[in-house]
Amino acid sequence: MIAEAGLAALWLAAGLAALQFVLMVLSLRIQFDGARSMRSIAVVQGLLTLVAFAMLLIVFARSDMSVALVFENSSAVKPFIYKVAGAWGNHEGSMLMWVTILAVAGAFVALLAHRTSERTLVAALGAQAVLALGFYAFLLFASNPFARLWPAPPDGQGLNPLLQDPGLAFHPPTLYLGYVGLSVAFSLAVGALLTGEVDSRLARAMRPWVLGAWILLTLGITAGSYWAYYELGWGGYWFWDPVENASLMPWLAATALLHSINVLAARGALKAWTMMLAVIAFSMSMVGTFLVRSGILTSVHAFAIDPERGTFLLALLAIYVGAAFILFAVRGATLKEGAPFELVSRESGLVVNNLILSIVLGVVFVGTLYPLFVEAVSGEKLSVGAPYFNAVAGPLALILAALVGVGPLLAWRRERRPVFGQLTIPALLGTSALVITIILWPGMHILPRLGFTVAAYLVAASILPLVNRNPFRAPLATWGMVVAHFGIAIALLGMAANAAFTSERLAIAKPGDTLTVGPWLVLLNDVTPTAGKNWTAVEAELRATRGTSVVTLKPQTRYFSDPPAETNESAIRTFWNGQLYTVVGKPDASGAWQLRLWWKPFVTLIWAGGALIALGGALALLGRLWRLFWRRRADAEWHRERYA
């Protein structure tokens, strides 16, 4: 019954989405006021998808094996948290989660958006309904999560052990919230293009959604990077895997949008460009979903290799993005550019920011899809890997990071003050970092060397906007910007240190052997079998010493029974100046074990930087919402006094 209730809720929600779209057409075409009913419909639609998703959680929590999806992705012996998280650790469940978030976001737009004109809101809600409708159709016709099995099998096939990790419980929902948050920006942009009301009011309405989505994408990417780092046991934090790129591309577009939207909000300029970015940001989310779900590119993430689903998603992508681009092509001409600005101004700074981010986005997009195009044209097979991405995106990112220090110092419209003088201390810091690396490590590669230089400069330059004023009276949004930019410097420092100073040791060792890695002496003490709830493992006991400090690490190779699989559980110990990372592999015939040891100085700064960037976004969002709240309250009071 529970599964059927979920399915019924989904059908009802789809019906309401269709109605919402019809009301939008009526409202825009004839004299018909559908705004109020559309708002209520959007809210009910959101609630219905929440019901459907709750039903899916219940069948997973109960291990109801008569539901095909539960049978394929769960097993009764799994720990409870993974039973629940298993609901979205598969194709159908994750698509249901996607639709749920989309519909709930639509409900919030209906409840909260009071800043745009009524017409634009109606158009945006209609666009959101069309988006949802496509995904309802996808779920109901091509990936029903509630399909039954008869007779019900006694136990399920289990969840991929790589996914049996606390990271899984949060990583996909965070990214999806981010992806789908961008759908609101998309719908608002489409709505504004339809009504022709692209102005600073629209930008202010769109900004919290972009900011919120961007925060979640930042967190999702940072967490995903850390998950890959410790769970896969390869010791790297970014692999330029197509699916990693799929999450990076919307982030890059959202980052550009986040900056250009400020120009539109403050100065009414960059109208067409900002609308284009809003469309592209969500398009990139859809491209990401398509790449992951169609299995079109070879990747560790390719779950469902199913041409039918791929075709369906591609059709949705083509229709939505195509329609938005047609709208842009037709209506773009009517957009008047806003207030003019001079060459040295905050606006040009943000234009340069957007330009570089767009080039990086293009580089990642081309690199990800290039193998496909080459094979289409010449039949030749190739893969594009880290050497290309690092060589092309790395220098661009460094230039951008250098400019991050300058942009916030510039005034809107035109800058006539000698602001560059403030950059003396940061520039000195950067230069000394460069000189120090040249003296101490003459053999260091150019990218990490420049990474240290730019990071040292940016650590100081990023806080300049708070220096020449009373920092406690600065708006929260300024604090947010400073924290986020400081986070970039920190992450850059971590990446440079990891690239320049990592020591790696791959060895075969018998119990009693001692290996050195970086400053550590690592003794393989013993290898013993151990067991957990649904796995058995061999566990190595390593005793690592550096000077007087001694630590014990216990990496494992785990064998899971359902489904049968093997994972490396790395053992990682974090110190203030780096991480000791250990992995145990297979034994050879003589009873010696493969060991992989890394000493990674300051690697944790990468994720700390990512977290700071997200925190900066959160501060900015809080600042914007706080202001909104007080302004609304002041308005209400003014009304009360006036009409009392």
Place this chain on the structure above:
Amino acid sequence: MSRATRFAPLALLLLIIVALIWRLATPSDTNVHSTLEGKAVPAFALSAILPNKPPLSSADLTNGQPHLVNVFASWCVPCTTEVKVLQTLKDSGVSVEGIAIRDRPADLAQFLASNGDPYDRIGSDPQSQVQISLGSSGVPESFIVDGKGVIRYQHIGPIERSDIGLILSKLEQAR
């Protein structure tokens, strides 16, 4: 903004969609094509492993007739079912040669006794050296060699009953 600028994103999108449709329609070819196809079999002379079975050398493959050279082992589980398919091929007139990888005479005799023996010749490759020179990375694998000793086709994994037609047509082409 000029008309061209406004329509450029749409044009780019169409291009990308076309490429993606093409990829969905023609899924990536996951078959491994041997680079040795079209090249002569590397010279080798393997010793016999069983007293009643002649040994195999590369010279045996240049007698003007196409051969099916099967890389196998008695310890290989898929080989136990594949050997029955090879017997069917043998019965239809195909000459089947074997290269036994890292095998022991007693085990091999037991394997042939219980699963059937389609092989005209069997050479012993105790260190996998010939296997590696043929570009084979596992068992079972099979090579179709034409009468001049040139490799025409490499089959990775066991030959199933459903592959018989394919193998016979490849042998026909090698004639």
